[in-house]
Amino acid sequence: MFIFRAIIAALLSLTGLIFPMPATAFDVAILKSSDLTYYNEAVAGATHVLTADATITVYNLHGNVTGGRSIAEKLRAEQPDLVIAVGLKAALAAKLEIFDSPVVVCMVMAPESYGFTAANFYGVSMQPPVEHQLTSLRTSIPHARRVGLLYDERFTGPLLQSAALEAEKLGLHLVPALIATPDDLPTALRTLTPKIDALWLVQDQTVISEASVRFILETTLDAKVPVFSFSTTLVQLGAFGALVVDGTDAGRQAGSIGKRLLRKEPIKGPRFARPEKTELALNLNVASYLGLKPPDQAVRSAGKIFSGPGNLAKREASEALLP
Numbered sequence: 001m002f003i004f005r006a007i008i009a010a011l012l013s014l015t016g017l018i019f020p021m022p023a024t025a026f027d028v029a030i031l032k033s034s035d036l037t038y039y040n041e042a043v044a045g046a047t048h049v050l051t052a053d054a055t056i057t058v059y060n061l062h063g064n065v066t067g068g069r070s071i072a073e074k075l076r077a078e079q080p081d082l083v084i085a086v087g088l089k090a091a092l093a094a095k096l097e098i099f100d101s102p103v104v105v106c107m108v109m110a111p112e113s114y115g116f117t118a119a120n121f122y123g124v125s126m127q128p129p130v131e132h133q134l135t136s137l138r139t140s141i142p143h144a145r146r147v148g149l150l151y152d153e154r155f156t157g158p159l160l161q162s163a164a165l166e167a168e169k170l171g172l173h174l175v176p177a178l179i180a181t182p183d184d185l186p187t188a189l190r191t192l193t194p195k196i197d198a199l200w201l202v203q204d205q206t207v208i209s210e211a212s213v214r215f216i217l218e219t220t221l222d223a224k225v226p227v228f229s230f231s232t233t234l235v236q237l238g239a240f241g242a243l244v245v246d247g248t249d250a251g252r253q254a255g256s257i258g259k260r261l262l263r264k265e266p267i268k269g270p271r272f273a274r275p276e277k278t279e280l281a282l283n284l285n286v287a288s289y290l291g292l293k294p295p296d297q298a299v300r301s302a303g304k305i306f307s308g309p310g311n312l313a314k315r316e317a318s319e320a321l322l323p
Contacts, residue, residue: 026054026081026262033087034063038247042086042107045251068093082258102261106254109203122271124253128243128278131166136243137228138170140298141198148196149176152206193223201229235281245275279303
């Protein structure tokens with residue numbers, strides 16, 4: 001598609017039948033992992049930023065990495081000016097097949113865990129800064145002093161070191177529970193819950209899966225321990241709260257990075273930028289069940305308020321946990 005259009009334009013320009021194409025006529029391909037609400041929000045955000053500068057084609061992988069790789073292989077031949085990969089499966093397909101076009105990744109919770117280190121890869125991290133997460137936890141669960149953390153040293157070790165320092169500044173004491181395999185999780189969690197006032201759930205590959213998250217939420221609810229997490233879906237499923245990045249805002253930020261790449265502007269700083277906007281999500285039904293009353297200021301500042309598990313959350317949970 002892209003190559004065909006370029007050849008036709010070149011031939012017509014040689015015969016003097018058309019004027020030169022404007023500098024803003026870029027070709028942009030957006031790969032999205034599947035047709036989920038938050039992916040669609042990100043696509044809409046990116047499209048809003050780029051539509052004046054580019055012709056945009058959206059490709060839906062329908063959750064199929066193999067099919068997504070075929071689409072990415074086709075794009076590699078067509079060489080669009082920019083590829084935006086929305087969600088983990090789209091990003092992995094782009095990683096395997098696209099080497100020349102710049103790629104901007106968004107809606108991937110822990111991109112550093114998947115080796116997106118090629119020179120043509122950029123993106124938006126979906127993980128708010130540690131200090132912001134802990135501040136939000138402290139603000140929304142003011143009684144909490146001992147905060148549990150399930151982690152695998154391979155994935156969360158560096159975060160733990162900085163988090164312990166930030167927690168101390170806020171008057172919190174981090175209580176880490178080390179696990180090496182998913183099988184370690186049940187014992188570690190049951191040992192941890194009596195020692196803590198809240199559980200801070202982070203995106204760790206060994207800790208997080210669809211099955212483990214349901215176990216974590218059920219166990220902590222039974223123990224009346226609030227969970228502060230990383231996902232609105234988890235808040236709908238039973239976590240007390242989370243500091244999250246809105247899908248539309250993430251898409252806009254990815255689109256802005258893409259626009260700079262299209263214009264050949266230098267990208268300073270880390271290739272995966274911090275999210276520009278975050279918002280607090282709270283589940284008031286869970287708060288009530290736990291006997292907690294979030295401070296009025298926290299409720300007023302929350303961008304997303306839920307009142308219990310929803311069918312949409314249950315249907316989308318498997319992909320939401322590993323976006």
